[in-house]
Amino acid sequence: MFRRSVSILLFPGILLGALGLTLLGTEIGLARGVVVFAVVTAAIIAIAVAERLIPYRVEWNEPRGDVRTDTIHMLVNQLGVGRLFEAIALGALVELSLQLTDAFGRELWPSGWPLPLQLAVVIVVTDLPRYWLHRLSHEVPLLWRFHAIHHSTERLYWLNAGRFHPLDELAHTLPVVVPLVLLGAGPEVQALYFVHSGVHGMFQHANIDVRLGPLNWIWPMAELHRWHHARRLEDAAANFGNNVALWDLVFGTWRMPAEQVRHDGVGLADRELPRHFWGQVAAPFRWDRQDAA
Numbered sequence: 001m002f003r004r005s006v007s008i009l010l011f012p013g014i015l016l017g018a019l020g021l022t023l024l025g026t027e028i029g030l031a032r033g034v035v036v037f038a039v040v041t042a043a044i045i046a047i048a049v050a051e052r053l054i055p056y057r058v059e060w061n062e063p064r065g066d067v068r069t070d071t072i073h074m075l076v077n078q079l080g081v082g083r084l085f086e087a088i089a090l091g092a093l094v095e096l097s098l099q100l101t102d103a104f105g106r107e108l109w110p111s112g113w114p115l116p117l118q119l120a121v122v123i124v125v126t127d128l129p130r131y132w133l134h135r136l137s138h139e140v141p142l143l144w145r146f147h148a149i150h151h152s153t154e155r156l157y158w159l160n161a162g163r164f165h166p167l168d169e170l171a172h173t174l175p176v177v178v179p180l181v182l183l184g185a186g187p188e189v190q191a192l193y194f195v196h197s198g199v200h201g202m203f204q205h206a207n208i209d210v211r212l213g214p215l216n217w218i219w220p221m222a223e224l225h226r227w228h229h230a231r232r233l234e235d236a237a238a239n240f241g242n243n244v245a246l247w248d249l250v251f252g253t254w255r256m257p258a259e260q261v262r263h264d265g266v267g268l269a270d271r272e273l274p275r276h277f278w279g280q281v282a283a284p285f286r287w288d289r290q291d292a293a
């Protein structure tokens, strides 16, 4: 009974708590980056503890020589790729945003709307291009070479949320950051979005026995996302949503069979990729030279 209650309440409880703390932090004047880092770090601790207390699969808690690689991916993507993008393009985007505001003679972002509504708009709008980019990353062979790094993991746990090829990560960052900056979204809604995305992304991959029931129609969480990581390709061609299940529902790729991914597990069916970070970064460029498993 206790485990069942935790399975149902853990994700919505931690997500709402994280968003509430984010609001509090920005309202007392803390910098956006500090608030996002502190709240996401607290969520990581809670998720890592929950993986031990109510694991979805006990054996997925055993490291397979992947923790070091996934940690490097997480640090490179979260600290490196984002900062590099900011250094190269943020100034020009902000300038363009000011020119757009001048041209239209008004603020483009509806900053007077309630923050939960602004957050919902950001999530729904940015998830549409991300949905198609993700779907095409599975359907276009050249894009798949890069996205396959994310799918090469043989177990699901929270740190998989960071395992992306840096170019794949950059491609998935652009549809979020460009519209947010161009439209002039305020620091509060940006902080709320990045906390939502971070907490949801880690829960999506976490080895926690979550049961969301009807909330699976809103969030493409672990029960859906495990199917997306299924080794069998026909199972994996579904649930492309990043922060919201809406676009999978609209385009007919929402899928949650009654049985969970237990058949032949998660990972790549047709090849084995290098296990170390630099091997994975190089993998898309030496794709044809790698032996298919």
Ligand SMILES: [Zn+2]
Pocket: 134, 138, 147, 150, 151, 228
């Ligand atoms: Zn994918």
